Amino acid sequence: MEKLAFKLTRNRWKDAECCSTQLIDGDGSFNVTGLDQFIKEVRLAECGLSYAVVSIMGPQSSGKSTLLNNLFHTNFREMDAFKGRSQTTKGIWMAKCSGIEPCTLVMDLEGTDGRERGEDDTAFEKQSALFALAVSDIVLINMWCHDIGREQAANKPLLKTVFQVMMRLFSPRKTTLVFVIRDKTRTPLENLEPVLREDIQKIWDSVPKPEAHKETPLSEFFNVEVVALNSYEEKEELFREQVANLRQRFFHSIAPGGLAGDRRGVVPASGFSFSAQQIWQVIKENKDLDLPAHKVMVATVRCEEIAHEKYAAFIESESWHKLEEAVKTGPVSGFGKKLNSLLYTSLSEYDSEATFFDEGVRSSKKRHLEEKLFQLAQPAHQTVLGHLRSGTLEKFKEAFEKALNGGEKFSVAARNCTESYMARFDEGYEDALVELANWDSSKFRDKLRRDIDAHVASVQAAKLSELTSSYQTKLTDALSGPVEALFDGANNETWLSIRNLLKCETESGVSGMAKALSGFDLDEHAKGKMLTSLQEYARGVVEAKAKEEAGRVVIRMKERFSTLFSHDSDSMPRIWTGKEDIRFITRTARTECLKLLAVMAAIRLEDGIDNIEKILFSALLDTSNSAATKTTMADPLASSTWEKVPPARTLITPVQCKALWRQFTTETEYTVTQAISAQEANKRSNNWLPPPWAIVALLVLGFNEFMTVLRNPFYLAVIFVGYLVAKALWVQLDVSGQFRYGVLPGLIALSTRLIPTVMDLIRKLSEQGQMPPTPTHHPPRMSAAAASKKFENRSTMSSTDSSDPDKEE
Numbered sequence: 036m037e038k039l040a041f042k043l044t045r046n047r048w049k050d051a052e053c054c055s056t057q058l059i060d061g062d063g064s065f066n067v068t069g070l071d072q073f074i075k076e077v078r079l080a081e082c083g084l085s086y087a088v089v090s091i092m093g094p095q096s097s098g099k100s101t102l103l104n105n106l107f108h109t110n111f112r113e114m115d116a117f118k119g120r121s122q123t124t125k126g127i128w129m130a131k132c133s134g135i136e137p138c139t140l141v142m143d144l145e146g147t148d149g150r151e152r153g154e155d156d157t158a159f160e161k162q163s164a165l166f167a168l169a170v171s172d173i174v175l176i177n178m179w180c181h182d183i184g185r186e187q188a189a190n191k192p193l194l195k196t197v198f199q200v201m202m203r204l205f206s207p208r209k210t211t212l213v214f215v216i217r218d219k220t221r222t223p224l225e226n227l228e229p230v231l232r233e234d235i236q237k238i239w240d241s242v243p244k245p246e247a248h249k250e251t252p253l254s255e256f257f258n259v260e261v262v263a264l265n266s267y268e269e270k271e272e273l274f275r276e277q278v279a280n281l282r283q284r285f286f287h288s289i290a291p292g293g294l295a296g297d298r299r300g301v302v303p304a305s306g307f308s309f310s311a312q313q314i315w316q317v318i319k320e321n322k323d324l325d326l327p328a329h330k331v332m333v334a335t336v337r338c339e340e341i342a343h344e345k346y347a348a349f350i351e352s353e354s355w356h357k358l359e360e361a362v363k364t365g366p367v368s369g370f371g372k373k374l375n376s377l378l379y380t381s382l383s384e385y386d387s388e389a390t391f392f393d394e395g396v397r398s399s400k401k402r403h404l405e406e407k408l409f410q411l412a413q414p415a416h417q418t419v420l421g422h423l424r425s426g427t428l429e430k431f432k433e434a435f436e437k438a439l440n441g442g443e444k445f446s447v448a449a450r451n452c453t454e455s456y457m458a459r460f461d462e463g464y465e466d467a468l469v470e471l472a473n474w475d476s477s478k479f480r481d482k483l484r485r486d487i488d489a490h491v492a493s494v495q496a497a498k499l500s501e502l503t504s505s506y507q508t509k510l511t512d513a514l515s516g517p518v519e520a521l522f523d524g525a526n527n528e529t530w531l532s533i534r535n536l537l538k539c540e541t542e543s544g545v546s547g548m549a550k551a552l553s554g555f556d557l558d559e560h561a562k563g564k565m566l567t568s569l570q571e572y573a574r575g576v577v578e579a580k581a582k583e584e585a586g587r588v589v590i591r592m593k594e595r596f597s598t599l600f601s602h603d604s605d606s607m608p609r610i611w612t613g614k615e616d617i618r619f620i621t622r623t624a625r626t627e628c629l630k631l632l633a634v635m636a637a638i639r640l641e642d643g644i645d646n647i648e649k650i651l652f653s654a655l656l657d658t659s660n661s662a663a664t665k666t667t668m669a670d671p672l673a674s675s676t677w678e679k680v681p682p683a684r685t686l687i688t689p690v691q692c693k694a695l696w697r698q699f700t701t702e703t704e705y706t707v708t709q710a711i712s713a714q715e716a717n718k719r720s721n722n723w724l725p726p727p728w729a730i731v732a733l734l735v736l737g738f739n740e741f742m743t744v745l746r747n748p749f750y751l752a753v754i755f756v757g758y759l760v761a762k763a764l765w766v767q768l769d770v771s772g773q774f775r776y777g778v779l780p781g782l783i784a785l786s787t788r789l790i791p792t793v794m795d796l797i798r799k800l801s802e803q804g805q806m807p808p809t810p811t812h813h814p815p816r817m818s819a820a821a822a823s824k825k826f827e828n829r830s831t832m833s834s835t836d837s838s839d840p841d842k843e844e
């Protein structure tokens with residue numbers, strides 16, 4: 036039905052094309068589709084504000100369509116003259132005036148006073164009149180010439196209606212009313228017009244007006260023009276001529292001074308369809324029509340629509356898709372310009388389409404569109420900046436590492452690389468800058484700067500830590516071994532030597548590190564702190580070593596005691612022959628051990644004298660300080676602190692010293708006892724002669740037997756042989772050696788060795804008896820085995836009693 040209502044017809048006006056559509060049907064339904072199609076066909080949207088709308092009102096079958104078709108070369112349906120007067124135009128029709136500039140639309144309204152609707156049905160008449168007044172710039176009022184001055188004129192109710200509804204338009208636009216007098220009589224127009232104007236004024240005066248317009252003249256609302264035409268039916272030629280003249284007045288009707296009224300309420304052409312729909316809806320709902328508010332409303336809706344269209348077009352555009360995809364994979368060269376151009380195109384399209392709408396609405400909707408577009412595009416921009424930031428950071432790291440590996444000073448490398456890569460970021464930042472959006476993306480720059488600084492700081496921390504630990508290792512190596520060696524030979528000069536060593540090594544380490552630190556961008560405070568820390572570390576190494584040595588002081592003391600006790604002044608091992616003064620040796624060794632204990636008792640890295648050694652000697656070694664004295668005096672070691680030595684520097688407290696000394700003496704006592712035992716045994720072994728009284732008694736009592744033996748050579752020989760045998764057995768059995776450890780062990784050892792030794796002797800003697808006499812005087816050459824055996828025997832003999840030369844003989 037709606038499709039049918041729209042027709043594109045080639046009318047009788049030769050080459051001109053005329054479009055027309057039924058805008059509102061007889062039932063008051065608005066033909067939205069038909070109108071939109073019509074607007075598209077006549078390309079009304081492109082007209083902006085350059086278009087005009089003309090309507091015609093008048094009694095039914097008064098030749099309205101005929102007039103419009105002749106005047107605007109349209110193709111409205113006309114009544115067939117031969118069928119009689121009946122209604123042909125239902126509702127409101129619209130067509131484009133052909134050949135008139137600017138684009139002029141004309142509306143043919145259903146005739147008033149129609150028999151088809153019945154006498155009382157004036158609702159549609161009023162509605163269509165109000166619609167025509169709200170939408171049109173020019174309203175033609177078609178009237179019969181013979182109705183002028185008549186009380187019962189057909190157009191009187193129509194005019195009343197027009198004036199009444201005009202009051203319902205808030206701040207209405209000034210409309211031009213062109214009264215077209217049809218079937219002009221011979222009465223000249225000059226005479227007819229005053230009568231008509233009088234009629235119009237009367238009607239105006241009779242119309243009830245709101246308080247605000249009580250005194251408002253007609254001219255405030257309308258420009259009244261009067262035109263008279265001869266009868267179309269009777270004087271067609273003349274009619275056409277007059278119509279052609281009238282047509283001229285519709286050219287450039289919207290220009291200043293043109294036929295159209297003021298243009299205050301005009302809506303842009305692209306909003307015409309929506310505006311017309313809304314006006315009709317308001318009229319149908321019988322509400323007051325506030326044209327200014329309506330204009331804003333139309334602007335709002337249309338601007339919103341345009342903005343939405345532009346936004347959708349932006350999203351769908353291939354350029355945007357490409358750009359959006361490209362930024363996902365990495366930085367895009369010229370991103371800012373590309374995005375800016377896309378945004379600019381979209382916004383300028385909006386501007387050009389919405390240009391004729393209310394400025395306030397237009398700007399606000401543009402801002403909204405901008406916001407939406409920016410919101411859509413900003414993530415892509417941020418992605419680009421994200422790529423730029425992370426890429427720059429990675430490149431910075433590489434360049435920085437390369438510069439450091441190339442031997443550049445840390446601070447110089449850090450400064451140069453930072454400046455260079457921040458500048459590169461700024462270039463990329465500029466490239467990605469979207470002028471229209473002017474997004475504040477400084478946070479990316481700030482973040483990059485923070486990341487670079489953090490990286491530099493972390494590398495610096497690592498390098499400094501590396502440097503510190505290298506110097507610490509150097510100091511540990513330089514101090515640990517020497518300090519241990521110094522403690523090993525602890526004496527009164529030990530701590531002085533340690534202090535000198537510490538000072539020397541610390542100074543060397545600190546100066547080396549200070550030189551290395553000059554390459555870093557450190558303030559004096561931080562530098563000083565690091566150097567102090569190194570000094571403290573060196574001191575710590577010494578202190579730790581001292582603590583470690585103090586922990587094993589008893590072992591050290593025992594070693595020292597053992598060395599001094601068991602070796603003489605030439606470091607030769609002692610043999611306890613009995614001549615040694617064990618007491619003196621023990622005391623000397625213990626004195627040295629006590630010195631060691633005194634050295635290890637406290638850390639002495641500062642100059643200063645303490646009396647630890649004195650206290651230890653007086654308490655532990657001084658023999659004059661007898662037990663009696665000790666009982667009367669307080670024990671100087673019954674304390675947990677040393678005088679003049681703070682607890683932090685104390686390694687072994689007095690009480691601990693006492694306990695350690697006790698442990699030491701107990702553990703070394705056995706060595707001393709062993710030495711004493713060895714000495715006594717030695718003495719015993721060397722003292723085998725009987726006591727002198729026994730010798731004297733033996734000589735006195737055995738004098739006669741002795742003389743008998745001396746006088747008898749046989750006895751002498753037997754005694755001599757017996758002596759030799761006994762002597763051989765003594766040597767073989769090492770009798771003196773066996774009895775060194777006591778009588779019982781000596782007897783047991785001898786009993787086990789006696790028989791084998793006797794057997795061996797007999798065997799040797801028998802071997803010597805069987806040996807043939809030597810042919811020469813030279814000593815016989817011994818076989819290797821015999822020589823070896825002899826050597827063995829000699830060495831056995833010498834080892835058993837090397838100190839006794841008689842035995843060897």
Ligand SMILES: Nc1nc2c(ncn2[C@@H]2O[C@H](COP(=O)(O)OP(=O)(O)OP(=O)(O)O)[C@@H](O)[C@H]2O)c(=O)[nH]1
Nearest residue numbers: 095096097098099100101114116122123124146267
């Ligand atoms: N007397 C006279 N008749 C005319 C004139 N113009 C047209 N007519 C005739 O009037 C009749 C109605 O013409 P339309 O143009 O259809 O009139 P209308 O006002 O459009 O009719 P509706 O649309 O039905 O209201 C036709 O028969 C025309 O020939 C004129 O100037 N004088």
